[in-house]
Amino acid sequence: MRRLWPLSSDTLSLSGGSRALWDRSPPLSVFLRQASQALFTGGDDRSAPPMAGADGAEAAIRRALAEKQAAVDSQAEAVREAKSRFGISHAEVDAAVETLKVLKVEHGAVARQLQSALNGGGNGARGREEFRQTVVNTLERRMFYTPSFKIYGGVAGLYDYGPNGCAIKNNVLSFWRQHFVLEENMLEVDCPCVTPEVVLQASGHVEKFTDLMVKDEKTGACHRADHLLKDFCKEKLEKGVTLSPEKAAELRHVIAVLDDLSAQELGAKIKEYGITAPDTKNPLSDPYPFNLMFQTSIGPAGHCPGYMRPETAQGIFVNFKDLYYYNGNRLPFAAAQIGQAFRNEISPRQGLLRVREFTLAEIEHFVDPEDKSHAKFSEVSELEFLMFPKEDQLTGKSAKKIILGKAVSEGTVNNETLGYFIGRVYLFLTQLGINKDRLRFRQHLPNEMAHYAADCWDAEIECSFGWIECVGIADRSAYDLRAHTEKSGVHLVAHEKFPEPREVEKLVVVPSKKELGLAFKGNQKMVVQALEAMSEAEALEMKAGLESKGEVEFQVCTLGKAVTLKKSMVSISREKKKEHQREFTPSVIEPSFGIGRIIYCLYEHSFYTRPSKVDNELLNVFGFSALVAPKKCTVLPLVKTDAFDRVAKAISRDLTKAGISNIIDITGTSIGKRYARTDEIGVPFAITVDSTTSVTIRERDSRQQIRVDAAEAALVVKELADGQSTWADVMWRYPTHTTPIADDE
Template sequence: MLLSSASRALAAAKPRSPEPFAAAATAVLLRRQLAAGMAAAPASSASAAGNREAFRVAVTNTLERRLFYVPSFKIYGGVAGLYDYGPPGCAVKANVLAFWRQHFVLEEGMLEVDCPCVTPEVVLKASGHVDKFTDLMVKDEKTGTCYRADHLLKDFCKDKLEKDNTLSPEKTAEFNHVLAVLDDLSAEQLGAKIKEYGIVAPDTKNPLSDPYPFNLMFQTSIGPSGLSPGYMRPETAQGIFVNFKDLYYYNGNKLPFAAAQIGQAFRNEISPRQGLLRVREFTLAEIEHFVDPEDKSHPKFRDVSDLEFLMFPREQQLTGKSAMKLNIGQAVSEGTVNNETLGYFIGRVYLFLTQLGIDKDRLRFRQHLPNEMAHYAADCWDAEIECSFGWIECVGIADRSAYDLRAHSDKSGVALEAHEKFAEPREVEKLVITPSKKELGLAFKGNQRMVLEALEAMSETEALNMKSALESKGEVEFKVCTLGKDVTIKKSMVSINMEKKKEHQRKFTPSVIEPSFGIGRIIYCLFEHCFYQRPGKAEDEQLNVFGFPPLVAPIKCTVFPLVKIEKFEVVAKKISKALTAAGISHIIDMTGNTIGKRYARTDEIGVPLAITVDNTTSVTVRDRDSKDQIRVEVDEVASVVKEVTDGQSTWADIMWRYPAHTASAAEEEEASET
């Protein structure tokens, strides 16, 4: 369940120094140089920030001009945080989602569901969203304009660190500390810092109100009476949890199994920014993998155990060290990653993202710090991708224990449990935690439920320690993460006992391993990772290219008659028909534009292959990135294109099998005109 935060980006990065852009012979080198120029730079480097900004402007201008996406309702001035995908953007998104289904749903045998976006209040009350899905907001006291409080404080501190060369070591340490603990600051602490630093409204310089919580969900009502409140879902996971009983039955009452859902989610962001990275309506792809809490091994873990990639364990973060390459098998065996199933999904997410086209050197898996972890979570990691905005959380992979199913069981009265039948009855000793709702209600009133949930979610070790303390002292201090503070638990408030029972079967609430994918964030980072520029014919001319892998390219192929004559157009139409029959998306361009201009136009939307009809029996096939060309017979060309775009062969494989093509005088004349 994705939520980005300032401290995550900050805890993160030991920034790299930018390298200058330079012309290069290959697209790969160009992309790497561009990436280095826009990567996070040392705080003192204003030029690096300028490089990142210039790179971002080049990318976003190209994306909007070529209609990958545009602001929604643009003719009416637009609405912040809402975007429309145009034709190439829709195609990229569809290809990413199709690969997600292939990579996860099909290969892992998952059960896919499709649940409504409108969710009754009772469901989101049980999950905690109604009470806790909030950000702290401040208002311009004169205009009423709203801002997210932690963003204002974060921007102030980062601006000081990046641009103020007169900062003392003490102030530098102070600002870094504020950024590191930003997620932990209460409304009062945030307000105090905003006043201490003299932070005002960015647009008007007016004073700001004290911070107060704002629920991010869009509220609505179900039915004409308005008596049945609901919300637009802030995530897709709850639809899976409430269907657990039926899905478990559908799966033959067997664990483990996973359910998956792709769908729209909605969050009423206070001050959306950063384009597709923080929006009010977005696509999530979420997996809930249900597993026995006593056996979190995974039968396919060996398939990923040898993978090595950048990981950022909490120990590295807390000691100020950088992310480092770790073997996922070793990380699990040493306990850095809590269990095999969590490690398996981390490995599978790595393969998914890198096969899409994300640069493996700008992808890392960062472990949540203790202050980021929910009290019920066993372990959480974020797949973070570096782009011009810094390190962006794009996938969350969490072991959420049994919290969600228990919460819905308690609220609905329906047992969301699994069972394991024993061949012979067993005498078992069970820990029984029995909170006294009456005593908790008298002591904590409106906070009773959060204290109750925290007590019931205790591990056996925590519960036995509490039992010992209560028996010796009569009371104990107990941290309730959802309250953000310690409370005093007295002996009368909870009973903790080990009881022996004979059982014919074991009933239990499954644990949940949850990979949650922010599709829009992944796509935006993919756009940046695939974008590069190369020199044009004119002096100082730079041509934009999206180097999408064929897997996600919006259009796989273009067909161009070299010149506008009937015999070439007939061949072009024949090839187009064969490509359509093979299921290959393509463009046929019969315009009289020069071939150089047509190549440049399709390179800019990331088309990997171009077929130029310059003969009635054979044609040339051009690779976008290398610009190399081969000659292929007309009757073979569709199968060659399909072979490359389906991933059966690489361009290098194809180059060995077909003769290289040298541009003819006519082509050279055409190209020179560009």
């Protein structure tokens, strides 16, 4: 089956390089419903690739701690012995006790050092928790999201986008369409969520889209086996400061290989560690696979099983033939789809980061496997950003800045097309407002990647949960089209017409159905299929065998045994043929975006607080760009008068007509409170009506104001919101307005 993004790296707590980011003063972060996305098989809560550097530091502290403990123990023994020894002087005992005290203090210091390292350093973990809580509170209070069906107690893993969240999601998707679909002239399609079983059998999801589950043997409650094991190991590591370095290494190893453990191995570990059900402490069943697709039935008769799609990509693959034709039978081309996807998570955690329904935006770029160059690669080749190639991960290094063109030319990134999309994804995310220092492209390790994949890179964004994979960019070779070709019998292939016919020599295998029928009866078909499926090397070997010995043993997998083939049963010969075209299954490069996760990280990266000018309260601000902001402008009459209200309403109407989303706040609250309110949902501009002829425009982050004609205000904000002018431009064009402090926060 497709491995989606089977490995994550919530490596933040131990990776020194990234930790530093958390120590900055008013840092940036957030939490939204669909950051949730939940789209990734393994996702965020699986283990990170082993970080030798960080691991090493921790191990050193653990070793020092064990040594200190040993010293404390031996000195305590010495004190006990001294006290019990007859005739020893008080002074000697006191000295021994004093030494013990010093050793204990030293032990305490090392223990704290370890605890601190485990928590991500200094104010790290606590700081992150607090920061996240502030962001989440703001998001819930201002209805960026809300737990779904709250009045009925909610359903784990389901969240609603509220008005602000919904507006941001629409903006992100519009920009996605502009940046990818429009820019590359991609063929966007829109397929149903309800999917018949056969499609997902072909893709492998019916068989393998599973997580291992254990059941509480008494209550029947379900848990993810790997979660329980991981939680156990993490808790031991975090709380068990007395853990021996060997034990700690073992637990860490378990976390590192969690993804690769079979049901048997997971079960054995759970038994070995005596892990029980979290709340009840009841014994647990053996782990068994649970399919994560929501199942349903199509039509009334009940004999057409279906599923809610776990990804949007399959809708594109099954349409390949039509899309290729639509594109004039030319490669390369890309198809794209935005839509809902579904995963019936066993026990959703991490709030908005792992949900049961989420919006995916996927691109399938089809390309000739023999030519993965990209015509527009030069447009991104100069970009330089954080990349984390697999070698660096395996040797314990950190992500480092690499020039994209170099990464491709040196073979770090497999090919130009893959590189092009990595560059485009970088531009997309940073233009949205993701902090480029907290964005890295991490290459999949060999054990993360499906056998057929040529290369995979995840765009990971750092947030308070660690590094979260938000976009996966994979070269999936020809796997998907081949799988559907095989299952459907429809050839999902492309052709390259030769300028002139080419003469090629081909090995032609012709089974003699008559002879094979006589010899193998009902098994004939299987033998024929096996013969036709031989590689050229196998066929050549058989040819040699038949010619020298007259018969060969031939292994037929579908029969589970070998059969004896005689020369009369199959003819193998080299033939020259004129070929006019080459037929091949295209490779597919797939950038797949977890829209909710991106939005979640955007929230965190956009959030900051600043002290109010009037009192000491901290005010929350989302520093969204106009591209992303849920509303582009707030219109506020300075004080409540009919005349000001009229002007405000007229400006609001002008804005609406110009397609600029806006809110009008005519409540009687103080202007400072109203600014705080609009800053808190990230509205970049505010028009304050303080006269009937001219008004001020305020920019959220700088809090600078300019004065413009009331009739002109909407147009100026439109220019700003559409990006035609910058704030600096308009500052230069219009007089600055200075408010008395009381007017502002």
